[in-house]
Amino acid sequence: MLLREVEYARPASVQEALRLLGANEGAxxxxxxxxxxxxxxxxxxxxxxxxDLADIGELRGIELGADGTxxxxxxxxxxxIINSAEARARPILGEVCNQIADVQVRNRGxxxxxxxxxxxxxxxxxxxxxxxxxxxxxGQDGERSVPAAEFFLGVYMTAAGPGELLTKISVPPGxxxxxxxxxIGKEGTCIVNVAASLNGGAGARLAIGCVDAVxxxxxxxxxxxxxxxxxVREANLDPxxxxxxxxxxxxxxAEVLALRAxxxxxxxx
Amino acid sequence: xxxxxxxxxxVDVNGEQYERExxxxxxxxxxxxxDLDLTGSHIGCDTGNCGACSVLVDGVLVKSCMxxxxxxxxxxxxxxxxxxxxxxxxxxxxxxxxxxxxxxxxCTPGMLMSATALxxxxxxxxxxxxxxxxxxxxxxxxxYVNIVEAIQAxxx
Numbered sequence: 001m002l003l004r005e006v007e008y009a010r011p012a013s014v015q016e017a018l019r020l021l022g023a024n025e026g027a028x029x030x031x032x033x034x035x036x037x038x039x040x041x042x043x044x045x046x047x048x049x050x051x052d053l054a055d056i057g058e059l060r061g062i063e064l065g066a067d068g069t070x071x072x073x074x075x076x077x078x079x080x081i082i083n084s085a086e087a088r089a090r091p092i093l094g095e096v097c098n099q100i101a102d103v104q105v106r107n108r109g110x111x112x113x114x115x116x117x118x119x120x121x122x123x124x125x126x127x128x129x130x131x132x133x134x135x136x137x138x139g140q141d142g143e144r145s146v147p148a149a150e151f152f153l154g155v156y157m158t159a160a161g162p163g164e165l166l167t168k169i170s171v172p173p174g175x176x177x178x179x180x181x182x183x184i185g186k187e188g189t190c191i192v193n194v195a196a197s198l199n200g201g202a203g204a205r206l207a208i209g210c211v212d213a214v215x216x217x218x219x220x221x222x223x224x225x226x227x228x229x230x231x232v233r234e235a236n237l238d239p240x241x242x243x244x245x246x247x248x249x250x251x252x253x254a255e256v257l258a259l260r261a262x263x264x265x266x267x268x269x
Numbered sequence: 270x271x272x273x274x275x276x277x278x279x280v281d282v283n284g285e286q287y288e289r290e291x292x293x294x295x296x297x298x299x300x301x302x303x304d305l306d307l308t309g310s311h312i313g314c315d316t317g318n319c320g321a322c323s324v325l326v327d328g329v330l331v332k333s334c335m336x337x338x339x340x341x342x343x344x345x346x347x348x349x350x351x352x353x354x355x356x357x358x359x360x361x362x363x364x365x366x367x368x369x370x371x372x373x374x375x376c377t378p379g380m381l382m383s384a385t386a387l388x389x390x391x392x393x394x395x396x397x398x399x400x401x402x403x404x405x406x407x408x409x410x411x412x413y414v415n416i417v418e419a420i421q422a423x424x425x
Contacts, residue, residue, distance in 0.1 A: 007273065
């Protein structure tokens with residue numbers, strides 16, 4: 001398919017990337033391109049300028065801090081995360097990345113691209129909300145940190161605005177996490193997905209994906225089945241319906257998958 | 270740094286150096302097929318689903334319809350044409366033939382590249398590992414059974 005004509009630059013530093021993003025209206029950052037190139041084919045996005053982040057080494061890599069905090073560069077690919085010894089400090093990260101699409105997409109798709117595209121069916125937005133990740137965003141005015149729960153603003157919209165870049169995702173230490181989904185075919189697009197994390201006190205952090213424009217965060221005060229079910233019911237989810245599932249079925253899945261995700265997380269205490 | 274809409278790129282494809290000026294909007298698969306006339310890699314769906322355009326870029330398996338040619342600047346690319354040294358099928362290709370792992374053959378170039386990537390990393394993959402490695406390659410003829418058998422046949 002022929003893309004619309006587009007301008008291109010491949011800067012070597014975050015500073016230069018920010019300058020180019022700021023200087024060109026209609027510029028977009030190009031990470032792995034596994035979403036953006038396709039939506040450009042379909043003309044669902046038509047950026048005038050692509051700022052390719054491939055040469056910016058500081059955006060890649062995974063570091064495990066002394067306190068157990070993982071820092072993942074936004075340009076780190078799913079395959080990098082799956083194969084990283086450091087990333088196993090939070091095992092759910094590699095496990096979920098290994099369920100995304102296929103080998104080819106995992107080889108090029110990035111954690112930053114996944115969250116910045118914020119397709120409501122993506123795997124990583126609910127996961128990062130549940131495990132309490134923090135996003136680092138840089139712009140012309142400097143750097144700021146945004147909790148994942150406040151990063152996702154709407155369909156395809158995040159706190160990283162025009163002229164800004166997501167540079168890093170920080171993940172606190174922890175192990176008792178779960179992720180459950182019903183995808184369209186094995187490792188396909190999710191119909192509903194739920195991430196759970198039990199790393200603070202008696203309750204759980206649940207984030208439900210695919211049922212709203214952004215992940216729905218629930219914090220039942222107990223991990224008992226009844227408490228989890230009640231929390232999902234009281235959220236009064238109003239999911240979309242389509243050829244794959246009715247709204248009622250998605251509501252049903254949200255409850256069932258919440259239980260499964262919590263059970264998986266509880267098994268890893 | 271200025272932005273550009275055309276760019277001269279240099280790539281190594283199957284051991285040969287090529288230098289071409291391309292539009293930024295040119296997809297890598299079109300560059301390989303139309304500019305370099307290497308038509309072994311196929312365009313099946315053009316939406317990133319089917320994997321018929323799979324090639325190796327610096328040893329990494331990618332779908333060349335989801336990458337711009339300019340993103341491959343300086344890269345070493347391997348396509349299906351590079352598998353048969355001096356016209357002789359390699360072991361994997363011969364196994365595909367022996368096991369009837371192709372019918373219409375449209376998906377075969379991508380299947381071969383996915384299997385090549387797998388076997389470089391894992392010389393003795395299990396059936397599950399083989400199936401996971403070709404998750405991104407759609408075959409509408411074979412039902413995959415013979416493809417999996419062919420890949421197993423060269424696993425050792």
